[in-house]
Amino acid sequence: MSDVSQEAPATDHKVNTSRRYFLIGATSVAAGVGVIGAAIPFVRYWNPSAKAKAAGAPVTVDISKLAVGEMITVAWRGKPVFILRRDNNTVATLEDSQQDLADPDSARPMQPEYAQNSTRSSKPEIGLYLGICTHLGCSPKLVEVDNFDDGEGGFFCPCHGSKFDLAGRVGSGFPAPDNLEVPPYRYDSDTVITIGLEGAA
Numbered sequence: 001m002s003d004v005s006q007e008a009p010a011t012d013h014k015v016n017t018s019r020r021y022f023l024i025g026a027t028s029v030a031a032g033v034g035v036i037g038a039a040i041p042f043v044r045y046w047n048p049s050a051k052a053k054a055a056g057a058p059v060t061v062d063i064s065k066l067a068v069g070e071m072i073t074v075a076w077r078g079k080p081v082f083i084l085r086r087d088n089n090t091v092a093t094l095e096d097s098q099q100d101l102a103d104p105d106s107a108r109p110m111q112p113e114y115a116q117n118s119t120r121s122s123k124p125e126i127g128l129y130l131g132i133c134t135h136l137g138c139s140p141k142l143v144e145v146d147n148f149d150d151g152e153g154g155f156f157c158p159c160h161g162s163k164f165d166l167a168g169r170v171g172s173g174f175p176a177p178d179n180l181e182v183p184p185y186r187y188d189s190d191t192v193i194t195i196g197l198e199g200a201a
Contacts, residue, residue, distance in 0.1 A: 079130055129180040
């Protein structure tokens, strides 16, 4: 009887050790799964959603149907972008008109280098501007030539009265401190513009 009682604890010890290792392994696996499950929302949080990516994505615009004197507005990064087709007389006027403008040479960095000229554009007949007044963020309105005080037309901010010419240059003495911003853009063809990208297609 004494021999049997001495062997029994050794057998129980082996069974308990095996069970212990099994429980430790199972608990470790469960804990690992839990950590991964808890980490997934945090990883997803740091990855931008498709909507967020689209909000910052370039926008391609076909201007083939944009007539002289007309303007269209498109959205880029949640902001309005004005695209205006100017006639030859307007282009000539912009090249000659330097008086009564706060920044006639576009010296302040409100446009890409290729738009730092009298028309503030890479092609004189097409102007692109963020449709946001540089004063407090209102949206200026395009004013017909005959209805503007100087007879040349331009943009008028209805919130605080700032005036911009058809190159988006602000007049001197108005609340807006800077010209309308020109977003980066490129021509993919003569009639297709991509806003948000620069350089050759």
